[in-house]
Amino acid sequence: MPARPSHLPHNLERNALQKLSGTDGLPLVKLHPTGKRTVAGMIAKGWIEKRVNGGETFRITPAGEAALKAKIPTDAFGR
Numbered sequence: 330m331p332a333r334p335s336h337l338p339h340n341l342e343r344n345a346l347q348k349l350s351g352t353d354g355l356p357l358v359k360l361h362p363t364g365k366r367t368v369a370g371m372i373a374k375g376w377i378e379k380r381v382n383g384g385e386t387f388r389i390t391p392a393g394e395a396a397l398k399a400k401i402p403t404d405a406f407g408r
Contacts, residue, residue, distance in 0.1 A: 335374070338396050341367050342376070346389055346397040349377060354386035 338346055345363040349355055357368060368387060371377045376393030380386050389397075 336396065337399055337401060338371075338376070342371055343397065345371065345387075346376065346393050349387060349389040350394065350397060352388075354380055354388040356384060356386050360387065 341363045345360045345367065348360055357365065360368065368377065371393070372379060372387075374392070374396070375390060376396050377387045377389055380388055
């Protein structure tokens with residue numbers, strides 16, 4: 330099976346984006362099972378941003394909202 334294109338979130342990324350959607354930000358512990366490496370990758374992709382204001386929280390960006398809403402393509406056989 331081919332790798333998913335990097336502009337589409339994989340399961341852990343999608344899980345975190347769904348949790349962050351509609352909030353003003355959440356700490357890393359609330360994004361479990363998404364971990365530090367996945368969060369760092371999502372920051373690098375511009376899908377979330379880190380905020381430090383009395384504690385470290387993460388907030389979804391407009392690019393993250395778009396990634397969450399992106400249609401996941403199926404293969405040529407419609408599976």
